[in-house]
Amino acid sequence: MNLQGIDWIIIILFFLVLLSIGFFAARNAGKSAVNFFLSGRGMPWWLLGVSMVATTFANDTPMLVTDIVRINGVAGNWIWWAFLLTGMLTVFVYAKLWNRSKVMTDNEFYEIRYSGRAAAFLRGFRAVYLGFFFNIVVNAGSTLAFIKMSGVLWGIKPAPAMIFSSIIVLAYSTLGGLQSILWTDLFQFIFAMGGAFVAAVYVVRAPEIGGLSSLLHHPNVVGKLDFIPSISQPEIFLSIFLIPLAVQWWASWYPGSEPGGGGFIVQRMLSAKNENHAVGATFLYNFFHYAVRPWPWILVALASLVVFPDIKSLADAFPHVNNQFVKNDLAYYAMLRKFLPAGILGLVIASLIAAYCSTVGSMINWGSSYMVNDFYVRFLNPAASEKQKVGFGRLSSVVIMICSILLAFALQNALQAFEYLLMIGAGTGLIYILRWFWWRINAFSELSAMVAATFFSVLFIGYEFAMRPYLDNGFIPILSLNVPLPYWNIIKFTGIVLLTTVTWLLVTINTRPVNEETLRCFYSNIRPGGPGWQPLVKRAQDEGIELTKSRDLKWDVPTGILCMLLGCVCIYGLILSVGYLLYGRLSLALLFIAITLISAFPLIRLSKKLRA
Numbered sequence: 001m002n003l004q005g006i007d008w009i010i011i012i013l014f015f016l017v018l019l020s021i022g023f024f025a026a027r028n029a030g031k032s033a034v035n036f037f038l039s040g041r042g043m044p045w046w047l048l049g050v051s052m053v054a055t056t057f058a059n060d061t062p063m064l065v066t067d068i069v070r071i072n073g074v075a076g077n078w079i080w081w082a083f084l085l086t087g088m089l090t091v092f093v094y095a096k097l098w099n100r101s102k103v104m105t106d107n108e109f110y111e112i113r114y115s116g117r118a119a120a121f122l123r124g125f126r127a128v129y130l131g132f133f134f135n136i137v138v139n140a141g142s143t144l145a146f147i148k149m150s151g152v153l154w155g156i157k158p159a160p161a162m163i164f165s166s167i168i169v170l171a172y173s174t175l176g177g178l179q180s181i182l183w184t185d186l187f188q189f190i191f192a193m194g195g196a197f198v199a200a201v202y203v204v205r206a207p208e209i210g211g212l213s214s215l216l217h218h219p220n221v222v223g224k225l226d227f228i229p230s231i232s233q234p235e236i237f238l239s240i241f242l243i244p245l246a247v248q249w250w251a252s253w254y255p256g257s258e259p260g261g262g263g264f265i266v267q268r269m270l271s272a273k274n275e276n277h278a279v280g281a282t283f284l285y286n287f288f289h290y291a292v293r294p295w296p297w298i299l300v301a302l303a304s305l306v307v308f309p310d311i312k313s314l315a316d317a318f319p320h321v322n323n324q325f326v327k328n329d330l331a332y333y334a335m336l337r338k339f340l341p342a343g344i345l346g347l348v349i350a351s352l353i354a355a356y357c358s359t360v361g362s363m364i365n366w367g368s369s370y371m372v373n374d375f376y377v378r379f380l381n382p383a384a385s386e387k388q389k390v391g392f393g394r395l396s397s398v399v400i401m402i403c404s405i406l407l408a409f410a411l412q413n414a415l416q417a418f419e420y421l422l423m424i425g426a427g428t429g430l431i432y433i434l435r436w437f438w439w440r441i442n443a444f445s446e447l448s449a450m451v452a453a454t455f456f457s458v459l460f461i462g463y464e465f466a467m468r469p470y471l472d473n474g475f476i477p478i479l480s481l482n483v484p485l486p487y488w489n490i491i492k493f494t495g496i497v498l499l500t501t502v503t504w505l506l507v508t509i510n511t512r513p514v515n516e517e518t519l520r521c522f523y524s525n526i527r528p529g530g531p532g533w534q535p536l537v538k539r540a541q542d543e544g545i546e547l548t549k550s551r552d553l554k555w556d557v558p559t560g561i562l563c564m565l566l567g568c569v570c571i572y573g574l575i576l577s578v579g580y581l582l583y584g585r586l587s588l589a590l591l592f593i594a595i596t597l598i599s600a601f602p603l604i605r606l607s608k609k610l611r612a
Contacts, residue, residue, distance in 0.1 A: 004343070004345075004346070006342055006346055007342055007343065007345050007346025007349065008346065009346070010346035010347055010349075010350050011346055011349060011350045011353070014191070014350040014353065017187060018188075018357065042271075043182060043271045043272055043273065044273065045272065045273075045278070045279075045281040045284065046280075046281070046284065047182055047183075047186060047281075048182070048268040048269070048272055048277070048278075048281035049268075049281040049283070049284030049285045050185060050189050050284070051181065051182045051186070051189075051268055051362070052264070052265055052268050052281065052285035053189060053284075053285045053288040053289050053293070054185035054186070054188055054189035054192070054355075054358040054359075054362070055185065055256065055358060055359055055362035055363070056255075056256040056285075056289060056359070057193075057293060057358065057359065060141050060142050060144065060329075061297070061355065062196065062297040062352075063145050063330070063332050063333075064080075064329065065077065065297040065298060065301060065332075066297065066300065066301040066304065066328065066329050066331050067327070067329040068080075068301075069301035069302060070224075070304065070331060071328060072229070072236065072240050073223065073224035073225065073226060073229075074224060074226065074298060074302075074579070075226050075227055075228055075229040075240060075241065076229075076240050077294065078240055078241045078245065079240050079248075080244075080257075081244075081572075081575065082245045082248055083248075083257035084286060084290050084571055084572065085245070085250070085568055086249045086250065086257045086258070086259050086429075087257060087282070087285070087289070087290075088286060088565075088567040088568050088571075089259070089260070089433070089560075089561075089564045090258075090260065090261040090265065090282055091279055091283045091286060091563075091567065092560040092561075092563040092564050092607065092610060093561070093564065094260050094261045094436070095269050095275070095278040095281075095282045096278060096279060097436055097526055097528060098261055098269045098270060098278065099270065099272060099274065099275045099278040100275065100526050100527070101270075101525070101526060102270075104270070104373045105127075105266075105267065105270075105369050105370055106261070106262050106263065106266040106267075106270075107126050107127050107374040108373060108374060110122045110123040110126070110443065110446075111123055112518075112522055112525070113518075113522050114442055114443040114514050115443075115514050115515035115517075115518040116443070116515065118442070118443035118444055118447065119443045120378070121447075122443045123374050124374060124378060125447075125450075126370075126374070126450075127370040127371060127373075127374035127375040128370075128375060129450075130367075130370060131366070131367040131368070131370025131371050131374070131375070132367060132370075132396075134255075135364075135400055136400060136403045136404045136407055137407065138255050138363055139359075139360050139404035140404045140407035140408040141408075142359050142404075143356075143360070143404050143405055143407075143408035144408040145329075145356070146353075146356050146408075147408060147409070148329070149333050149349075166405065181358075181361050181365055184357070184358065184361065185358050185361075185362065187354075188355065188357060188358040189354075189358065191354045192351045192354045192358070193293065193351075194347075194351060195347055195348040195351020195352065195354075196293075196296040196297065196351065197296050198347065198348060199296065199300060199335075199336055199340060199344075200295075200300055202339055202340055202341075202344060203299070203300050203335050203339050203340075204303060206303075206338075206339045208306065208307055208339075209303050209306055209307075212584075215299075215302060216302075216582075216583060216584070218305075218306050220305040220306055220309055221302050221305055221306065224302060225583065227579060228241060229241050235484055235486035235490075236486060238486075238487075238490055239486045239487075239490050243490055243494065248493070249429075250429050250433060251426060251427055251428075251429045251430060251501075252425045252426050252427075252428075252497075253425030253428045253429055253432065254425055256289075259432045259433045260429075260436065261282075262432065263366060264365075265285070267369065269281065269282065279607075286571060287571060290571050290572075291574040291575055294575075295578055295582065297332070299582070300332055300335050300336075301332065303335060304331035304332065304334065304335050307334075307335065307338065308331050308334055308335075311326060311327065311328060314326050314330055314331060317334060318334065336349075360401070360404070364397045364400050364401060365397070367396070367397075367400050368393040368394070368396040368397045371396040372392050372396065373389075376389070376392045377389060425453060426453055426456075426496040427449065427452065427453045427456075427496055427498070427501050427504075428446075428449045428450060428500065430501060431446055431449050431504055434532070436526070437528055437532040437557070438532035439513070439514070439519055439533050439535060440508060440532075441508055442508065442511060442512070442513060442514050443514075444507050444511040445504045445508040445511075446504070448503055448504045448507040449500055449503070452499065452500040452504065453500045456495070456496045456500060457496055460495065460496060470482075476488045516536075516539070520536065520545070520547055523537070523548070524547045524548060529554070529556075556610055559606055559609065559610050560610055562606060563603055563607050563610060566599045566603040566606070567599075567603055569595065569596075569599040570596050570599045570600050570603060573592045573593070573595040573596035574592075576588075576592040577589045577590075577592035577593045
């Protein structure tokens, strides 16, 4: 299937708009590093919130959801829906703390919270590890999706499409910095969501599907519709529902869902006008991310089970696509190619390119902010001029993009990259939550957590690789037992979390605390409060020093946690009410709408009190 003239016109116009925004924003971006990476710290909540959700809306995101739905049904989405708990905790507890810190990047946090050479090393190490290597892995997942999209929707080899799109992304992101990215994100999010809903409507109405009612009653789909996995299959119930909600959300570090906030989410919060704008932006992000975005993708994924019931049917339909890339996630693009007419296909392809550009552009800017502020300026050239900082940021952006493309060709599917990222960050999440509220945590705590998580992940993955002859039989041998793979995945994840947590707690207890002066300065500026800081506060009071004014002593974290829980009930209620409306189960839809409204009223009142 070749693109028609109207399709190409839409795609070309889309690229021209992106470049225009980049050139417009470039006038101010090059003046300073603050302008280039934080847009001068004057951005409104609505623009930042949309930018956050646009960044997490990559072209591999619908592929990930398709992969999940085809394997584990709609209930499989709890593996990422569980991260709403993390998001709401960031909204009501951590957003204001980050905004108070006034750092350039979240890595700069390490030298205001910790002290000595260990703090400096941690800052530099994480700058390179996250800003360069980890960033490349995340971008490679989006790039892999772009490769599949070009092969299925365009029928062309990935290299030319990849090179052209990369040049466009680099052009507007390196010219205009974060301000360019924020405005292109707004345009791209509207475009991408519009394309997703249009695609879902065309697919569901296709004669082969027969409308929504026929889709939901198709024998290939009926078993995939449950929102909660059946407890009669305990290994599935545990792995995709209970463990994510009970452990994964606080234990794992994942881009966009970092416990305590981090990465590009923090970058947006630091760009906000004030604390209230930081909180509002983060709440808007979580609303769109969980309650609005997934449903068009879920519908297309369910419809794909009717047309392409297995991987073999996908391979037969696209013999020109390399077998390495023919996995369940390919079904999303396969459905678009099969059912979308000329003009609409161009619109949807442009929307998917928008999703790719928004994610990669934001991740590159975020990664290069680490490389500039926390590596180049901190260790290589402390006296760097603003022009040199921006220049190094642009150079590092190009290098990150090239490496991401190279890694993409070694991956196979979206779920694979997602699972690897969860494993590498397993066990580190709790320390990112507690470091704001427990004075005893130090730089060695975080270093040991990162090393332990990586070490134990490699250990478990290595064992799994050694046992690969058994995997095709659906189990893995542990001592004298043949453990089913779902149970092995639970053991693997919880094992890494437990071993990593024990490691960093032991290291914390057996290493020196942070310098007292550093702790006092941190407490005075951030005002976290709580019992975890009482030893520090008491020591200061014994010396006749008050670390905060009396009006700052109120500890509102319990109220923040209550708001977090109410926010989760509200958003989860929206997710389920929309789902049951689509399923035609009106009584259950009304029940969850009522739950959403009932939780929203106290949430609004408490959140106002929280920010008072």
